[in-house]
Amino acid sequence: MITLNHYLILAALLFCIGVFGVLVRRNLLIIFMSIELMLSSVNLVFISFARYLNSMDGHVWVFMVLTVAAAEAAVGLGILVALFRNKPTLYVDEVKNLRG
Amino acid sequence: MLRTLYQYISPQSLSWLVIAFPLAGAVINGLHSLVTARLKKHTSHFLTSLVGCLFPILSFVIVCTLFITLIGFPTPTMNTPPLFTWIFSNHLTIDFGLKFDQLSLVMGMVVTGVGSLIHIYSMGYMGHDEGYTRYFCYLNLFLTFMLILVLADSLLLLFVGWEGVGLCSYLLIGFWFEDEEKAKAGKKAFIVNRIGDAGFLLGMFLIYTTLVSAQLPAGETEFRFFNIDVIRNYSAFLMPFATPICLLLFLGACGKSAQIPLYVWLPDAMAGPTPVSALIHAATMVTAGVYMVARLNFLYVLSPVALSTVAWVGAATALFAATIGLVQNDIKKVLAYSTISQLGYMFLALGVGAFSAAIFHLMTHAFFKALLFLGSGSVIHAMGGEQDIRNYGGLKDKLPITAWTFVVGALAIAGIFPFAGFFSKDAILWHAFHNGHTALWLMGFIGAGLTAFYMFRLVGMTFFGQPQMGVSKWNKVHESPPSMALVLIFLGVLSLVGGWVGIPEVFGGADRFHYWLAPVFGKSVVHETIEGSHASEIILTVVSFLWVLHFAILAWVMYAQRREGPVKLAERLQLVYKTLLNKYWVDEIYNFVFIRPIRFVSEKFLWNVVDAKVIDGCGVHGTGHMVLLWNRLITMAQTGVVQQYLFFFVVGAVLLIWKFVF
Numbered sequence: 109m110i111t112l113n114h115y116l117i118l119a120a121l122l123f124c125i126g127v128f129g130v131l132v133r134r135n136l137l138i139i140f141m142s143i144e145l146m147l148s149s150v151n152l153v154f155i156s157f158a159r160y161l162n163s164m165d166g167h168v169w170v171f172m173v174l175t176v177a178a179a180e181a182a183v184g185l186g187i188l189v190a191l192f193r194n195k196p197t198l199y200v201d202e203v204k205n206l207r208g
Numbered sequence: 209m210l211r212t213l214y215q216y217i218s219p220q221s222l223s224w225l226v227i228a229f230p231l232a233g234a235v236i237n238g239l240h241s242l243v244t245a246r247l248k249k250h251t252s253h254f255l256t257s258l259v260g261c262l263f264p265i266l267s268f269v270i271v272c273t274l275f276i277t278l279i280g281f282p283t284p285t286m287n288t289p290p291l292f293t294w295i296f297s298n299h300l301t302i303d304f305g306l307k308f309d310q311l312s313l314v315m316g317m318v319v320t321g322v323g324s325l326i327h328i329y330s331m332g333y334m335g336h337d338e339g340y341t342r343y344f345c346y347l348n349l350f351l352t353f354m355l356i357l358v359l360a361d362s363l364l365l366l367f368v369g370w371e372g373v374g375l376c377s378y379l380l381i382g383f384w385f386e387d388e389e390k391a392k393a394g395k396k397a398f399i400v401n402r403i404g405d406a407g408f409l410l411g412m413f414l415i416y417t418t419l420v421s422a423q424l425p426a427g428e429t430e431f432r433f434f435n436i437d438v439i440r441n442y443s444a445f446l447m448p449f450a451t452p453i454c455l456l457l458f459l460g461a462c463g464k465s466a467q468i469p470l471y472v473w474l475p476d477a478m479a480g481p482t483p484v485s486a487l488i489h490a491a492t493m494v495t496a497g498v499y500m501v502a503r504l505n506f507l508y509v510l511s512p513v514a515l516s517t518v519a520w521v522g523a524a525t526a527l528f529a530a531t532i533g534l535v536q537n538d539i540k541k542v543l544a545y546s547t548i549s550q551l552g553y554m555f556l557a558l559g560v561g562a563f564s565a566a567i568f569h570l571m572t573h574a575f576f577k578a579l580l581f582l583g584s585g586s587v588i589h590a591m592g593g594e595q596d597i598r599n600y601g602g603l604k605d606k607l608p609i610t611a612w613t614f615v616v617g618a619l620a621i622a623g624i625f626p627f628a629g630f631f632s633k634d635a636i637l638w639h640a641f642h643n644g645h646t647a648l649w650l651m652g653f654i655g656a657g658l659t660a661f662y663m664f665r666l667v668g669m670t671f672f673g674q675p676q677m678g679v680s681k682w683n684k685v686h687e688s689p690p691s692m693a694l695v696l697i698f699l700g701v702l703s704l705v706g707g708w709v710g711i712p713e714v715f716g717g718a719d720r721f722h723y724w725l726a727p728v729f730g731k732s733v734v735h736e737t738i739e740g741s742h743a744s745e746i747i748l749t750v751v752s753f754l755w756v757l758h759f760a761i762l763a764w765v766m767y768a769q770r771r772e773g774p775v776k777l778a779e780r781l782q783l784v785y786k787t788l789l790n791k792y793w794v795d796e797i798y799n800f801v802f803i804r805p806i807r808f809v810s811e812k813f814l815w816n817v818v819d820a821k822v823i824d825g826c827g828v829h830g831t832g833h834m835v836l837l838w839n840r841l842i843t844m845a846q847t848g849v850v851q852q853y854l855f856f857f858v859v860g861a862v863l864l865i866w867k868f869v870f
Contacts, residue, residue: 131855204848 115156122149134199140184147177165192210636219277220288223306225270226316227355233263233348236788241341251341253535258857260344264351268320274490276312283727285309299420301431307361313726314567315358315499318574319492325695329582332692333483333589343383343481354492358499363412363434366500370408370464373493374401380488381480385532393479400473404463411456415439418449436503443506454507454514458521461497464758467525467550472795474548478540482585485540490547490581491574498554498570502563504728509561519559519640523651524588526552528792530658534665535778535788538595539584542666546621547577549655553636556652562639564725568710569636571721572628575706576620579699583614586688586696591681597669601676606685609693611671613700618667619704622660628707634749635710635722641748656752660759668768714745747762 121168129142151170158166188198195203231545235258265304278284310314328345334343348668350373355368374397382394412434419433432438439446446453461467466474477489478733488494501508501518508515526549533545550573557566588595590607604611620627623634633656639648675682687693711717766773778785845856 127858131851131858200851201849203455 112156112160115152119149119152119185120154122146122152134201136188136198136200138159139200140181144177144181147173219286219308221289222270223270223274223286223308223359224291226267226274226320226359227306227352229263229267229270230348230351230355233259234345234352237341237345237348241339241345243339253335253340256341256344257331259826260348260817261324261331262349263849264324264327264370267351267355268317268324271313271316271320274308274466275317278308278313279618284313285727296657297431299431300416300433300605302362302364302434303432304365306359306363307436308359309728310725311499311503312359314571314725316355318571319351319358322491322578322699323354323487323572325698326483326491326578326582328702329479329486329585329692330483331697332689333585335479335689335772337481337496339383344382345489346376346379346383350380350488350493354496357496361436362432363415363436363439365434366428366436366503367408370460370496370500372403373488373496374398374405377401377477377488377493380484381477383480383484387479390479393473393476396475400470400859404470405459406462407456407458407463411453411460414449414453414456415446418453418710426506433836439504440506442512446507447510450507451513454504454511455517457504457507458497458501458518461500461555462521464500465494465497465499467497467521467549467552467555468528468571471525471529471548472798475541475544475791478538478544482540482581485544486581486585487576489544490577494547494551495554495574498551498558501558502567502729505558505563508558515561516561517559518555519645519648522552522555522557522559523648523655524552525549526556526655526834527651527658528552530662532788532791533662534658535785537598539587539600539670541583542597542662543577543580543584546580546659546662549659550577553633553652553655556634556640556648560640560643560645560648562636562643563729564633564722565635565639567725568612568721569629570631572620572703572706575628575699576703576774578619579613579696579703580615580621582692582696582699583610583617586610586692587614589692590685591677594677594683597666599676600670601673602671603675603685604671606682607687609687609696613696614671615667616700616703618663619760620707622663622760623656623752624660624760625753626704626707628703628705630714630753631707631710634752635712637750638712638745642745644731653752653755656756657759660756661763662764664760665767668764668766669771672764672768673771700787706799712745714742729814786843795835 116200126144126146126149129145130139133139133142147206151173154166154170154173156166157170158164191203197203237256240251240259242254242548274286275284278286286308288306288308290305292304293301294304300849327344330343330347333341337343353367353372354370354374357366357373359368360366378394378398381397382391385394407439411666416433419439419442422442423444424442459470463470474489474494478485480489508518529545529548529552533542533549536542550569552586554569554573557569571658587600587603587607587610590603590610591600594600616627620629621630637652637656640652645655708717710719710721712719790796
């Protein structure tokens with residue numbers, strides 16, 4: 109029997125993988141993908157609870173998050189292209205202009 | 209308009225001008241000096257002389273006016289309403305007010321009168337000096353503070369003047385500060401005076417605490433605990449602490465008036481210009497200690513211990529300094545030791561309870577010692593800066609005015625009838641003898657003989673005998689300008705007649721000076737009217753007169769007629785001669801006992817450890833190092849790698865959630 113907890117644990121695992129990816133990967137594209145993974149895990153939580161509580165609110169929020177994720181991807185990729193034009197690298201640890 | 213102005217003229221309002229005039233002179237000449245220095249121009253000689261001399265003379269005129277006004281009253285005293293209240297607190301009120309009575313009028317006239325003469329003399333003496341304007345600024349400032357000192361109606365205001373004259377003394381001793389020796393002499397005077405001033409301050413604190421704990425009726429005194437009249441009225445409350453108070457105050461007087469053990473600064477103070485030595489280090493400032501003790505006579509009579517200390521210190525100093533004066537070869541040094549010795553006489557008089565005799569000697573001493581110093585200045589001026597009397601000789605032919613006025617001064621200080629010093633010194637010795645202090649009298653008596661001896665040694669070696677200088681130098685010697693010569697003549701006359709105000713009754717005088725001051729010293733003085741004492745007074749006077757006369761003639765013969773004699777004598781008494789010439793090695797002993805240990809501790813501990821290590825190392829640099837250390841720690845976290853920042857952010861978020869959930 110698959111219960112709500114199984115879904116939530118799966119979502120938590122996905123979220124943690126996303127966070128881990130953001131923190132350790134150097135490649136900017138993969139960091140973006142990790143962020144998408146985190147957003148997806150949140151979506152999974154929404155859906156799970158919507159199903160569990162028999163409410164449509166969760167579905168609405170999922171669409172909201174998907175929209176924001178799409179917009180974020182567009183802006184993020186824009187920044188990425190702009191960065192690549194200035195400095196021919198995609199590795200974030202090589203971009204240290206903020207170093208104090 | 210004149211009428212409205214006239215309304216404001218009263219003795220009270222006039223009295224402030226006494227201080228205001230010299231102060232204005234100091235301010236004008238100070239600004240004059242500063243402004244011209246900024247504009248890189250030369251100061252105006254005429255303006256400086258006009259301002260510098262006119263204001264002291266105006267001040268003298270005001271004091272004389274007040275004197276003439278006040279002697280019309282049955283009690284010639286006046287306390288001015290305070291100009292302002294200086295300190296106002298729960299337990300202490302101090303006004304800025306002046307007190308005119310018999311004592312301060314005498315002092316005021318001496319200070320402004322002799323001061324004005326010396327200002328006029330300075331026009332000639334300092335005429336070619338670069339710092340002419342600065343000099344007059346300091347001199348006027350000195351006069352201001354000296355007048356505050358003698359006219360103050362409270363002990364604290366007196367102390368203001370006391371410190372002010374110390375400052376001016378320092379500035380004027382080190383007037384030619386390019387010469388390191390002279391700058392050092394100024395420092396020495398200032399530091400030695402600090403020791404005495406510490407005693408003065410402690411004495412004042414003791415008066416304050418005693419009067420505060422005595423719980424005086426508040427309405428009457430309004431907490432004016434330093435007011436001299438208040439101290440006088442409530443002096444009975446000070447009875448238990450009279451001895452420490454008087455001894456501490458006397459320590460201050462020892463510093464200012466160059467008594468044993470704090471006299472060492474005065475001979476070095478001769479580094480200043482000679483008119484300064486005359487005004488500050490002979491006539492006025494150094495007598496401040498005598499004035500202070502006389503002013504607080506009602507305290508001193510409460511403590512026989514303190515009084516006898518004053519007398520013994522005075523007598524010892526009088527004798528001690530006179531012996532040193534016998535062999536000194538610098539004309540100003542001889543006069544300096546003579547000043548110390550004469551101040552010793554004044555303290556001797558104070559100590560035996562003859563307060564008016566002390567003030568009398570103070571006044572006559574101001575006349576003849578100013579004269580002697582100015583005369584020596586005239587000689588030094590004529591000789592182009594030469595101060596060693598062994599290189600003088602026979603100068604009476606070249607400098608007649610200087611020579612004969614100097615002789616008048618020497619006769620006065622030696623105590624030859626009828627010059628001023630005769631009456632004042634005789635009064636002191638007579639009172640010492642009559643009040644039963646035979647040992648003190650004997651010390652004073654011997655000192656008087658020595659005084660006559662060293663003064664006529666000075667006269668003989670300087671003005672008589674054969675010239676001891678080259679012919680070319682002899683031809684260059686010239687008499688001083690009229691501004692200097694006139695002052696010498698004027699002071700010569702004062703040195704002659706100055707003593708006549710105090711001719712004692714035995715000689716058919718009225719002893720006016722004594723009776724004039726008697727109200728100030730009031731109960732402190734027992735004026736003797738025993739008939740039988742007149743005979744002994746006459747005998748003593750004649751004996752001491754013959755005594756000093758014999759020494760004067762002896763010295764004159766020894767040093768003016770046959771100069772080989774003293775040289776042979778010095779060879780035979782080599783040990784004594786060396787001891788006296790080196791001033792008993794007191795400076796060396798002080799150096800070894802006090803100065804070197806203090807310097808050693810200051811250098812090795814206070815400087816190298818406390819200052820360099822603790823204050824600079826830990827305090828100043830330590831603070832900077834601490835900031836740098838933290839800075840380095842914090843910048844280590846700021847790498848510029850976004851992922852690290854994010855890591856901290858995640859850790860923080862996890863911790864927050866942890867806190868809220870569990």
